[in-house]
Amino acid sequence: MSSTTAAAARQTTWLITGASRGIGLELVRQLLAAPSNLVIAACRAPSTASALADLKAGAKGALHVVQLDVADFAGIRALPGVIAPILAGRGLDYLVNNAGILKGDTALTLDAAVLLETLRTNTVGPALLTAACAPLLDAGGRKTVLNVSSGLGSIAGAGGFPGTGPRAVASYSMSKAALNMFTYKLKMEKPEWVAITLAPGWVKTDLGGADAALEVADSVRGILKVVTEATVADSGKYLRWDGAVLPW
Numbered sequence: 001m002s003s004t005t006a007a008a009a010r011q012t013t014w015l016i017t018g019a020s021r022g023i024g025l026e027l028v029r030q031l032l033a034a035p036s037n038l039v040i041a042a043c044r045a046p047s048t049a050s051a052l053a054d055l056k057a058g059a060k061g062a063l064h065v066v067q068l069d070v071a072d073f074a075g076i077r078a079l080p081g082v083i084a085p086i087l088a089g090r091g092l093d094y095l096v097n098n099a100g101i102l103k104g105d106t107a108l109t110l111d112a113a114v115l116l117e118t119l120r121t122n123t124v125g126p127a128l129l130t131a132a133c134a135p136l137l138d139a140g141g142r143k144t145v146l147n148v149s150s151g152l153g154s155i156a157g158a159g160g161f162p163g164t165g166p167r168a169v170a171s172y173s174m175s176k177a178a179l180n181m182f183t184y185k186l187k188m189e190k191p192e193w194v195a196i197t198l199a200p201g202w203v204k205t206d207l208g209g210a211d212a213a214l215e216v217a218d219s220v221r222g223i224l225k226v227v228t229e230a231t232v233a234d235s236g237k238y239l240r241w242d243g244a245v246l247p248w
């Protein structure tokens with residue numbers, strides 16, 4: 001084995017959805033700081049993802065940008081074929097289901113189309129992408145799936161979030177509660193994998209807003225510590241960005 005091939009074989013491989021901005025973009029940025037990471041950043045519109053393009057320019061081949069709309073099931077099914085040549089025989093160590101949407105509504109004002117779009121993006125897309133990537137995850141060393149959930153997916157914790165309250169963002173909260181259950185089902189089906197559902201905190205992004213409590217860099221630093229230190233003993237857990245266990 002040449003030294004270049006040996007170095008590639010030791011790389012840790014990541015697939016991150018919703019990488020054009022916010023938490024997804026910062027995950028890519030922080031992962032690229034370690035030369036041992038090979039990052040595949042998936043976004044809806046690579047041609048307009050200028051921040052990702054800037055990162056790619058300085059990434060020395062460690063960043064690959066691929067197109068993926070997580071609400072497009074055909075695109076999800078095709079994705080393993082798109083990323084297999086990038087992985088070049090390596091498995092996928094980490095799948096990060098990060099892409100998500102939030103639309104404000106309540107239980108009695110929700111619009112069916114909004115609820116379905118939210119479930120499609122925040123729950124069904126991550127579930128189908130995980131299934132599509134299962135053979136690549138099986139071939140990976142870490143076999144880790146990180147579902148970026150929300151504290152708003154917690155029924156036990158409902159009401160504890162400033163500005164939201166127990167009635168607000170019903171469709172979103174339902175989609176994240178379902179994502180949490182998907183994570184638990186995944187742990188039961190794949191005991192050799194590490195499946196984590198994680199709340200990133202209230203973060204200053206387009207989704208979180210400027211009044212949010214956390215800088216995106218701090219949340220992502222915590223998320224990466226939690227996910228890279230997680231073992232199968234942590235699989236099926238609902239964790240916060242700082243590692244605290246959340247109530248379901």
Ligand SMILES: NC(=O)c1ccc[n+]([C@@H]2O[C@H](COP(=O)([O-])OP(=O)(O)OC[C@H]3O[C@@H](n4cnc5c(N)ncnc54)[C@H](OP(=O)(O)O)[C@@H]3O)[C@@H](O)[C@H]2O)c1
Nearest residue numbers: 018020021022023044069070099100202203205206207208
């Ligand atoms: N910020 C917070 O306070 C907070 C709190 C709890 C949980 N979260 C969760 O954290 C994750 C990231 O949120 P964020 O704060 O970074 O939000 P953000 O700044 O609004 O970014 C959302 C990302 O998701 C992508 N996305 C949305 N729909 C997509 C689709 N159908 N296909 C592919 N990509 C799609 C967006 O891509 P485009 O650029 O193409 O729109 C964007 O890259 C979400 O799952 C969110 O629910 C955030």
